[in-house]
Amino acid sequence: MFNNEGEVEMKRVPCSGCSLLCDDIIIRSDGIFIDEVIGACIKGKEHFDQVSAKNRITNPLFKEDNNLKKIDWNQGYNKAIELIKKAKNPLLYGFSTVSCEAQLKAIQLAEKINGHIDSNSSICQGKLIEKSKSVGLTLTTIGEVINKVDLIILWGANAAESIPRLLNKALFSRGKFRMTGREIKTLIIIDPVQTSSFGVMGVRDLSLIIEPNKDIDLIRVLKEECCTANSIPSEGVAGIDGDDLKRLLLHLTGAEYGVIFVGQGLLKPTDDNDTLQEFLELIEMINSRQKKGRISLIMMGGHYNMTGFDHVALANYGQNGSLNFVNNQLEDTKTNTIDKIKNEDFDLSIIVGTDPISHLPANLSSKLMKHPIIVIDNKKSATGDVADLFLPSAITGIECGGLAYRLDHIPIELQKIINSPNNIPSDEEILTELLKRLTDGGS
Numbered sequence: 001m002f003n004n005e006g007e008v009e010m011k012r013v014p015c016s017g018c019s020l021l022c023d024d025i026i027i028r029s030d031g032i033f034i035d036e037v038i039g040a041c042i043k044g045k046e047h048f049d050q051v052s053a054k055n056r057i058t059n060p061l062f063k064e065d066n067n068l069k070k071i072d073w074n075q076g077y078n079k080a081i082e083l084i085k086k087a088k089n090p091l092l093y094g095f096s097t098v099s100c101e102a103q104l105k106a107i108q109l110a111e112k113i114n115g116h117i118d119s120n121s122s123i124c125q126g127k128l129i130e131k132s133k134s135v136g137l138t139l140t141t142i143g144e145v146i147n148k149v150d151l152i153i154l155w156g157a158n159a160a161e162s163i164p165r166l167l168n169k170a171l172f173s174r175g176k177f178r179m180t181g182r183e184i185k186t187l188i189i190i191d192p193v194q195t196s197s198f199g200v201m202g203v204r205d206l207s208l209i210i211e212p213n214k215d216i217d218l219i220r221v222l223k224e225e226c227c228t229a230n231s232i233p234s235e236g237v238a239g240i241d242g243d244d245l246k247r248l249l250l251h252l253t254g255a256e257y258g259v260i261f262v263g264q265g266l267l268k269p270t271d272d273n274d275t276l277q278e279f280l281e282l283i284e285m286i287n288s289r290q291k292k293g294r295i296s297l298i299m300m301g302g303h304y305n306m307t308g309f310d311h312v313a314l315a316n317y318g319q320n321g322s323l324n325f326v327n328n329q330l331e332d333t334k335t336n337t338i339d340k341i342k343n344e345d346f347d348l349s350i351i352v353g354t355d356p357i358s359h360l361p362a363n364l365s366s367k368l369m370k371h372p373i374i375v376i377d378n379k380k381s382a383t384g385d386v387a388d389l390f391l392p393s394a395i396t397g398i399e400c401g402g403l404a405y406r407l408d409h410i411p412i413e414l415q416k417i418i419n420s421p422n423n424i425p426s427d428e429e430i431l432t433e434l435l436k437r438l439t440d441g442g443s
């Protein structure tokens, strides 16, 4: 990218380092290297540095004699087809760090091979989306937050580390209707751990250290207080004292424009009780009683396109997650990936852009390792190390373009800046080739 004077051009691009997809990043690149990145946080800069990282794999790898050995792309695709054809019950999982185009190809692949496909969302924000089908969900956008917000709540969300520029945009900004900025915005953090996000709190803010796994107790007290005045126990609840509970309720019911960023603390994969259902009921209860304001939610799935999978699946198949195909037809099922792994109800896994061996509990990881694994990813990982076949992919948003949905459900077009090393194909191209070979082979 050179300008008319033959100088390397500066260009504005979105960052795919996390789900905020900041679209105000300036890069200097000649189309071969990225020389400078301006405006990204440390996490974003590290993301751009991934192009030349040591953990990058640039050739397909196949396991032989317990070692991963380099093979060429034709062999890589053939090995993948062999493994897929042997499988009767394949599991496809991941897809939060690939484009929407790749997500659609992946679902089409699952349909073709009668597989079960799920994204990371199903054990994270997808759970809230599921619950919202019966209770409702009041969402908002980052633009609305910047322009209108007077109350920000981080509930189980360590924004400072997971989405580093979120508080810059939401808390420290001056919006169209909020010319006064930070000084009139109240920040409340509800978390069992004093995370680095607590570091930005001012005197008028409220830090609530909640006892672990007691969110439901807090939600129930707040719901009750919404119905019956003065029902807050003076001794407090879940480690939060009575006065702080009253202040919390006052803010929730008095804010003109409040937003709750819902993080992993609430979206726990292991939480089997009704926390999310009751949480949504509480928000609807507050909003139905509010005369002048409202509380909205933004889910903090960290991966840059976790929201995209929900949109792609819902728009094309009418279901946001856990799609199970039998006889090339979508089957109605409540089974998710965790159930499939727990019950060993699969005989091959195709893992794309994620690392379940690192993230899942050991008992589930060991079950995953009992069957062949195909990994498609742009970097080395624990799952890649135990895979039978590793197909490396280009980094979306740097080495290939594609659509992604920001955490507030706004679509952002990602751009190609440079070529991938060894011309590694994109996730979309790999999945398209697998589909093509399966179709040509008459499967």
Ligand code: SF4
Residues within 6 Å of the ligand: 015, 016, 017, 018, 019, 020, 021, 022, 039, 040, 041, 042, 043, 044, 045, 047, 163, 164, 165, 166
């Ligand atoms: S906050 Fe996220 S999207 Fe924005 S620059 Fe940092 S890593 Fe990139």
